[in-house]
Amino acid sequence: MHRARLGATEFRVVRPARPLVRAVLLDRDRYLDIRLDEDAARRIGGLWTLAAASPRSLVHLPMRGNRSPSGEPPESGTRPLDLVLLHHSLQFAPSRWKEVRGRLGPGRPETVTLSGPAEGDGLVIDHEARHHRENRDLFHQHVHAETLFMTGSAKVFRETARHFLDVARHGPGHAPAGPEHPHFCTEFHSCDGTLGDARELHVEYCDRWDATA
Template identity: 35%
Template sequence: MELRLRQFRPRTGPHEHRVVQPGRPLRHTSLRDQAPFGMLMGDHDGLSRLAGLFSFAASSRHTIVHVPLRDGVPPDEGCGELVDLVVAHSEAGLRPSKWPELRRSLGRGTPLTARTDEARTERHARAWLERPYDRGLLRHTTHARTYFLIGDREVFSYAATAFAYAAGWGPRHKGVAKGKSAFMASLQHELEPTRGGGHPSEVLICFKPYPPYAHFKRPGH
């Protein structure tokens, strides 16, 4: 998959960081944060590009992937605060408390084109799935209206396949042509357990076309 991105090289003190964003907004994709359940809702374009962005993050250990989602079209269902998304390897050295300062120093950025390797993503996702007792999980937290997922190559690859599945099969669900959302997948077993117990955290991944719904046709119709 070819991704059109914008690349930034902000500095905090003596440290330079590499941050990338989608080249154009995911206008009809949103993320609501309401512990313990978050809801990510998107159309085919948004979910497909999220699959690509997670795949890109999986192979970019020193890059911070920032997906602004708060300024898109607000969804007409769900509850909880609208938040942005940041995906980064542990090796990127990102501290969520430092993100607001980093975000303010992004500037205009430069265009970047990247290509993901779906076969490699599938291999790494399968490796994560086949190692149930010794595999990396996603650290997750919300800070400054941003939801952070920090992990490693294999778990990001597995998450990428969840978004790809939602993008590919969501349009086939009955009811979506009338504006109904379809639950497609979730991030739950990929997330680190909640401290102190309680209900495990989960991010629901839902497909929903954007209005007016007359423009949308289910595949095969």
């Protein structure tokens, strides 16, 4: 855990102890794309759940310096991003992130125990309620300082962690059903009732990475 102070305000920032080297987040303009392996998918699912349980923390996933999966040529028109997950009640302005990031110290290790069903099993989701006009459990996004900010409620973080846990569970054993389904992936859709002011997010399992990654 890291702390940074700006004036009278102290910010608490949580980062994974081990870097997520086999994960990339790409801004493709119309949508966002995460490529990752089993370990990264499982750990990001845990960090997604942590964001639900830690409304006073910024959960920072540094990824923008990572290499893309091996065998893929450099892609024009995309830009790599870091990711920050935060609870909407924190009311953090993304414009302050560059200064906060620059003031983070070495931090100190901290073990977190997350409660709840493993792999999201047993979590009951009211899909119909998501489409009610009164639904406020929505993600909102901002991009600032080469970082995507995913802001939402504890409920929406808790209910959508399954996207990453599904990739970790099913990606490695995926058998393509045909050329139209060459890989295992999942998506945060605009039609699933979880996105407010936010672009769709595509999450794809990849098992080919450079040996150094």
